[in-house]
Amino acid sequence: MFKLYSKLKLVVFLISLILVLLVFKSEIKAQNVNGSVADGTITVSPAISYVKANDEFKLIIENTTNSPFLYQITVSSFNLNVEERSVQRKANIEDFSKLFEIEDQNLNGVIDSGQQKIIPVKYTGVPSDLIPALIISQVSDKSNNVGISAEFASLVVDTTLVGEDRGLIKDDLSINPSSTLLGINFSNDYKIESEFKNETNKLVKISGEITVKDEDSYLANYAMSQYLLEPLFPGDSKNFKYNFSDNRNFLERFGNTTFTQTYIVNGESYIIEYTVFSVPTELAAIVFGVSVITIVWISYRARKRDKLEQLTGKKTEEVLQGSQIESN
Amino acid sequence: MNKLGNIKIFVMLLVGLLGIISPAKVLAQDLDSSNYTLKSPNLTGASGVVNSGTSNFTTLLVVGDATADARLESASYSAGTGFPNGIYANVPKIKCLESNTDDSVGGATDTNCEAYPLTAAVAGADTIAGDGMQGICGSPGCYDRAKIEIDPQGNPIDTLYLVSITDNDSAIEYFLQSDNTLSTGYDINDYQTICEIEGYDPRSGSGCESSIDPNWDDTLQQYNILNLLSGVTYTVKVKALNGDFTESAFGPSQNVTLEYASLVFDIDIAGSGGLATDTNAPHNVELGDISNTTVTATDRIWSDLGTNVFSGLTLEVQNTDLTNGADTIPSTSEDLTVDIGADGGYGLKIDTYTQDALGPLLPASQYDTVGANEVGGLSSTPATIFSTNTSGSNKGPISGGRVSIMVKAKAVTSTPPGAYTDLITFLLTANP
Numbered sequence: 074m075f076k077l078y079s080k081l082k083l084v085v086f087l088i089s090l091i092l093v094l095l096v097f098k099s100e101i102k103a104q105n106v107n108g109s110v111a112d113g114t115i116t117v118s119p120a121i122s123y124v125k126a127n128d129e130f131k132l133i134i135e136n137t138t139n140s141p142f143l144y145q146i147t148v149s150s151f152n153l154n155v156e157e158r159s160v161q162r163k164a165n166i167e168d169f170s171k172l173f174e175i176e177d178q179n180l181n182g183v184i185d186s187g188q189q190k191i192i193p194v195k196y197t198g199v200p201s202d203l204i205p206a207l208i209i210s211q212v213s214d215k216s217n218n219v220g221i222s223a224e225f226a227s228l229v230v231d232t233t234l235v236g237e238d239r240g241l242i243k244d245d246l247s248i249n250p251s252s253t254l255l256g257i258n259f260s261n262d263y264k265i266e267s268e269f270k271n272e273t274n275k276l277v278k279i280s281g282e283i284t285v286k287d288e289d290s291y292l293a294n295y296a297m298s299q300y301l302l303e304p305l306f307p308g309d310s311k312n313f314k315y316n317f318s319d320n321r322n323f324l325e326r327f328g329n330t331t332f333t334q335t336y337i338v339n340g341e342s343y344i345i346e347y348t349v350f351s352v353p354t355e356l357a358a359i360v361f362g363v364s365v366i367t368i369v370w371i372s373y374r375a376r377k378r379d380k381l382e383q384l385t386g387k388k389t390e391e392v393l394q395g396s397q398i399e400s401n
Numbered sequence: 402m403n404k405l406g407n408i409k410i411f412v413m414l415l416v417g418l419l420g421i422i423s424p425a426k427v428l429a430q431d432l433d434s435s436n437y438t439l440k441s442p443n444l445t446g447a448s449g450v451v452n453s454g455t456s457n458f459t460t461l462l463v464v465g466d467a468t469a470d471a472r473l474e475s476a477s478y479s480a481g482t483g484f485p486n487g488i489y490a491n492v493p494k495i496k497c498l499e500s501n502t503d504d505s506v507g508g509a510t511d512t513n514c515e516a517y518p519l520t521a522a523v524a525g526a527d528t529i530a531g532d533g534m535q536g537i538c539g540s541p542g543c544y545d546r547a548k549i550e551i552d553p554q555g556n557p558i559d560t561l562y563l564v565s566i567t568d569n570d571s572a573i574e575y576f577l578q579s580d581n582t583l584s585t586g587y588d589i590n591d592y593q594t595i596c597e598i599e600g601y602d603p604r605s606g607s608g609c610e611s612s613i614d615p616n617w618d619d620t621l622q623q624y625n626i627l628n629l630l631s632g633v634t635y636t637v638k639v640k641a642l643n644g645d646f647t648e649s650a651f652g653p654s655q656n657v658t659l660e661y662a663s664l665v666f667d668i669d670i671a672g673s674g675g676l677a678t679d680t681n682a683p684h685n686v687e688l689g690d691i692s693n694t695t696v697t698a699t700d701r702i703w704s705d706l707g708t709n710v711f712s713g714l715t716l717e718v719q720n721t722d723l724t725n726g727a728d729t730i731p732s733t734s735e736d737l738t739v740d741i742g743a744d745g746g747y748g749l750k751i752d753t754y755t756q757d758a759l760g761p762l763l764p765a766s767q768y769d770t771v772g773a774n775e776v777g778g779l780s781s782t783p784a785t786i787f788s789t790n791t792s793g794s795n796k797g798p799i800s801g802g803r804v805s806i807m808v809k810a811k812a813v814t815s816t817p818p819g820a821y822t823d824l825i826t827f828l829l830t831a832n833p
Contacts, residue, residue, distance in 0.1 A: 114665045115667055118664070158790065159830070160832070206830070218822055220824040221670065221702055222825070226828060276833050306833075
């Protein structure tokens with residue numbers, strides 16, 4: 074009996090052991106799992122922020138992978154590589170309190186699969202030759218063999234222009250009517266050219282527009298924004314060309330036409346104006362035609378008068394001659 | 402009498418001269434079509450601000466129109482009876498309004514738009530396909546522009562449309578201008594045909610059915626609403642105009658939310674066939690036993706890459722050291738088979754790289770080596786391994802980038818034994 078009871082206990086124990094092993098699976102290391110076809114990624118934005126002191130923005134980290142994303146936020150400085158038109162990491166900045174205000178609780182965290190984290194950030198730095206960046210690092214243990222980790226850099230470009238920088242951003246607006254004479258425009262076609270040159274050692278972001286107006290009404294508007302998606306690197310220049318045709322009637326075209334370039338460089342506004350005095354060819358032709366007609370008419374009248382005078386003179390002579398003969 | 406005759410002649414000559422040289426051009430003279438004539442472009446009183454700059458106007462009066470019946474209007478419809486309801490243009494709908502879709506037409510239906518441009522006609526015919534807005538702007542989508550396609554609801558090809566775009570953050574209503582930017586005002590020139598707004602209209606006689614048509618526009622087929630703000634949701638609606646006094650009401654509205662300028666990245670660890678493999682962190686590559694013949698890890702480092710930043714991205718790599726705690730296997734750019742320093746070596750070699758759209762991904766020569774065991778070295782200083790840029794015909798943004806990188810190492814007989822480990826870090830940065 075006792076033997077049977079012992080065997081029974083052994084059997085129960087073995088069955089329990091098997092059940093435990095079946096129900097509680099051992100953990101499998103991630104790299105040994107064949108993943109799904111779904112393409113999960115980590116998205117960090119903004120990739121670049123153009124700010125001034127005390128500007129606030131939101132750092133957004135989105136996790137569409139199948140696993141939680143453990144992150145930590147640090148700050149590094151970057152050099153501008155003008156030749157490669159990129160940036161290069163220079164050094165970590167241990168104490169970044171003079172550059173950014175970020176709540177401590179947001180400096181480390183976990184973003185679950187399918188979730189997004191929005192972290193408020195305030196930039197409190199001053200202009201410098203170096204570009205600071207928020208580094209979002211995937212937390213990873215240096216484990217067996219070769220561990221692989223990812224980092225994202227969210228660049229923060231300070232757009233403050235100091236006094237001497239302003240003078241180093243060259244701008245030029247030229248308006249070239251298609252036909253002029255003695256400085257007066259006789260055409261209704263204009264070539265508008267605008268050029269910017271960055272002679273600072275900083276990235277310069279320019280936006281703006283060129284408007285054409287005639288006293289009260291706007292005639293045309295040319296937005297530069299689609300051509301200025303990239304900032305100007307030090308030494309860069311950008312040239313814009315537009316064609317403007319004034320299709321109003323000749324009376325409306327007579328007078329001043331003003332071309333105004335309004336642009337913003339790193340958040341500061343500038344205006345250049347260029348005024349062209351126009352005499353439409355039709356009006357010039359009318360004036361010319363009227364002048365010609367008037368001159369011709371005056372000449373005709375003068376000649377007629379002369380003839381009349383000549384005729385009158387002859388008659389008078391004849392009358393006088395006739396009188397003389399009579400008196401003789 | 403002579404004087405009077407001279408004056409008459411003079412006046413006749415002057416009038417004749419004026420008649421010859423006065424231009425008859427009027428703005429917007431091309432508004433006439435075979436279906437209608439706009440004699441003096443006017444908008445109905447209910448359509449909002451009219452910015453004609455003149456005081457001329459016309460009115461259309463209707464007598465005897467039954468409007469007092471409450472059944473004529475509800476929250477979801479408005480029934481007009483009698484003249485001029487019968488001549489109103491059909492209320493248009495929005496076929497698609499997108500900023501961040503990512504699928505090809507006919508594929509998994511993320512995009513509802515029909516017309517994205519191909520860079521070249523296929524099989525001699527013009528066909529329209531694409532990878533959604535991520536194929537236009539890069540991952541994860543556009544941050545300053547969007548694309549709209551209008552459903553004309555039976556209106557003829559020369560019907561004009563006005564697009565209203567409201568910034569939901571500021572509640573300011575804008576209107577799509579003829580240059581595809583936004584303004585709070587509009588005039589008759591901002592009413593445009595589908596061909597003018599979208600650069601493509603498959604209907605016969607539209608003037609932009611195929612790439613040989615003069616008004617076919619590749620750029621408008623990619624995006625046609627500009628100067629939008631990142632992260633903002635816009636509500637868009639469209640109305641139609643088919644001649645004087647025919648302006649329809651606005652049709653049903655749709656929303657679109659713009660992305661931010663972003664970086665997209667992910668690491669997966671898988672073998673050479675891991676193009677579509679998705680693995681979870683933490684990520685490790687096992688080199689196995691490092692001997693005096695070059696060892697290549699069975700698994701590659703796979704990465705997804707994407708950005709919508711106009712100037713593109715740079716992916717750099719750095720490491721801590723392949724070390725057992727006391728000794729380090731050196732990492733320099735060299736052919737491990739040759740091993741000039743006879744001290745072993747360790748590094749990375751690019752295996753594959755591809756993208757769905759834009760870019761292309763440009764591998765750095767340091768890691769895109771020729772020899773089977775030629776590697777690029779690693780150090781604590783970040784080195785570029787991949788990038789995109791805007792030089793030549795390259796595009797900075799990229800969608801669906803996917804790369805694989807091999808890890809190789811070699812020891813020499815003098816290499817001390819031990820468990821050698823390293824941490825390789827990839828840093829993704831946008832180009833300014």
